[in-house]
Amino acid sequence: SIPLQHGAHRSGNRTDADMARWRSLRFGQFVHWGLYAIAGGEWNGKIYNGAAEWIRSWKEMPTAVYDQLYKQFNPVNYHPEQWAQQAKDMGAGYMIITTKHHDGFCLWPSKYTRYTVAASPYKKDIIGPMVEAYNKKGIDVYLYFSIIDWNHPDWRTSLKTPADSAAYKRFKVFVKNQLTELLVKYPTVKGFWFDGTWDDSWKNDGAFSDELEQYLQKLHPGLIIGSRLRADERGARHFDSNNHLMGDYEQGWERKLPEQPADVHGNDWEGVMTIPENQWGYHAHWLGHIKSSNELIEMLVKSTSLGGNFVLNFGPKADGTFRSEEVQRMQEIGNWMKVNGSAVYGASEAGLGKPDWGYYTRRGDSVFMVVFNVPVSGNLRVKLPAKTTLAEASASGQPVTPELIGKNEYFIPVGNAPRHAPFVILLQTSRAAGAEGGHFEKAK
Numbered sequence: 248s249i250p251l252q253h254g255a256h257r258s259g260n261r262t263d264a265d266m267a268r269w270r271s272l273r274f275g276q277f278v279h280w281g282l283y284a285i286a287g288g289e290w291n292g293k294i295y296n297g298a299a300e301w302i303r304s305w306k307e308m309p310t311a312v313y314d315q316l317y318k319q320f321n322p323v324n325y326h327p328e329q330w331a332q333q334a335k336d337m338g339a340g341y342m343i344i345t346t347k348h349h350d351g352f353c354l355w356p357s358k359y360t361r362y363t364v365a366a367s368p369y370k371k372d373i374i375g376p377m378v379e380a381y382n383k384k385g386i387d388v389y390l391y392f393s394i395i396d397w398n399h400p401d402w403r404t405s406l407k408t409p410a411d412s413a414a415y416k417r418f419k420v421f422v423k424n425q426l427t428e429l430l431v432k433y434p435t436v437k438g439f440w441f442d443g444t445w446d447d448s449w450k451n452d453g454a455f456s457d458e459l460e461q462y463l464q465k466l467h468p469g470l471i472i473g474s475r476l477r478a479d480e481r482g483a484r485h486f487d488s489n490n491h492l493m494g495d496y497e498q499g500w501e502r503k504l505p506e507q508p509a510d511v512h513g514n515d516w517e518g519v520m521t522i523p524e525n526q527w528g529y530h531a532h533w534l535g536h537i538k539s540s541n542e543l544i545e546m547l548v549k550s551t552s553l554g555g556n557f558v559l560n561f562g563p564k565a566d567g568t569f570r571s572e573e574v575q576r577m578q579e580i581g582n583w584m585k586v587n588g589s590a591v592y593g594a595s596e597a598g599l600g601k602p603d604w605g606y607y608t609r610r611g612d613s614v615f616m617v618v619f620n621v622p623v624s625g626n627l628r629v630k631l632p633a634k635t636t637l638a639e640a641s642a643s644g645q646p647v648t649p650e651l652i653g654k655n656e657y658f659i660p661v662g663n664a665p666r667h668a669p670f671v672i673l674l675q676t677s678r679a680a681g682a683e684g685g686h687f688e689k690a691k
């Protein structure tokens with residue numbers, strides 16, 4: 248392997264309590280909120296086809312115009328305790344909030360730039376009350392922070408001249424100061440969700456990203472930071488030049504999910520997902536496919552079945568309210584989670600492969616069958632590992648009688664009544680005496 252100073256410093260997943268909690272929560276809420284919500288994906292009667300939070304880069308939007316939008320930021324209908332309650336009702340265990348997106352506008356009154364809420368008509372800190380409201384509902388908070396900062400005079404995409412290098416040196420101090428400020432002002436946050444780290448300026452300074460991560464961990468022990476922050480000294484990102492994951496979990500699953508255990512190599516990972524095709528900030532005109540609650544529940548269950556977390560994104564309007572499509576999905580998903588959340592919370596891969604009828608998840612000896620596709624036979628096929636016995640099966644607390652159809656192979660009869668949502672069957676298994684280690688195969 249290649250000797251690296253700034254590659255992965257740990258092999259295998261973190262085993263501490265903070266990471267175990269992150270892993271057990273399984274389901275998060277992403278919130279993208281900022282000046283881009285004022286534009287809402289359109290300008291001068293034209294609709295922007297890109298992601299709403301990128302509208303500043305649209306040729307039809309003069310940057311000078313965008314950079315004045317902060318004078319209109321005044322979310323009179325922003326009620327963080329209502330935000331937190333609806334997230335709680337959805338079943339989210341953690342929330343990730345954009346403190347500063349690529350445009351550089353800070354939702355907290357940073358003392359390191361004037362481009363913050365303090366300069367807006369709203370004046371007040373957005374982040375503090377949000378962290379407090381979510382924590383009060385028992386929801387952990389993570390802070391999204393974009394390294395890209397289109398507003399800061401010292402940010403650079405790449406370093407072409409000595410002047411660029413001098414500027415970017417100042418910029419890195421600014422970044423470290425803002426991150427320190429966020430941890431000092433909001434000490435209950437559990438981690439950072441970094442973004443905007445693909446430019447050469449950042450990618451070619453693996454040493455800084457490594458030192459920054461270690462500095463933040465020392466300042467806030469237990470902090471959870473994904474793989475998107477770092478580069479190694481050869482510019483490799485997420486996985487270092489020896490193909491070892493950097494950071495505490497794989498953070499590359501953006502609007503896409505792994506298909507099989509081999510895709511995640513036994514690492515902790517998190518997938519982040521939009522309800523429309525590709526909108527993170529508020530866009531008045533959602534184009535393309537809008538995912539239904541059942542589609543989103545399937546993504547959440549699929550993520551759990553592959554040992555990862557699933558984070559669903561919401562883009563509040565400029566006034567602080569949520570569009571009806573988002574409120575509807577939070578309620579529908581929440582109703583499902585209230586009944587079936589035990590198949591997700593604290594659960595992980597079952598090591599039973601991928602059945603045609605849906606997904607297996609597992610927590611200890613409890614195996615959950617989350618059924619999306621009932622076969623025409625009305626029987627769900629279950630094959631258990633050799634040393635595992637099936638003690639009992641139940642659906643919504645009612646016992647179900649499996650039919651033994653082969654060695655450790657069963658049919659679970661569920662009938663063909665029409666269904667409009669996935670349902671869960673609980674298999675209580677028991678470890679046969681002498682079964683070595685995990686009687687279920689561990690993900691490779």
Ligand SMILES: C[C@@H]1N[C@@H](c2nc3ccccc3[nH]2)[C@H](O)[C@@H]1O
Pocket residue numbers: 279298300301442501519527
């Ligand atoms: C979590 C998501 N990451 C940002 C982003 N910017 C991108 C530019 C190019 C390719 C992918 C991108 N994702 C999106 O704006 C959103 O914040």
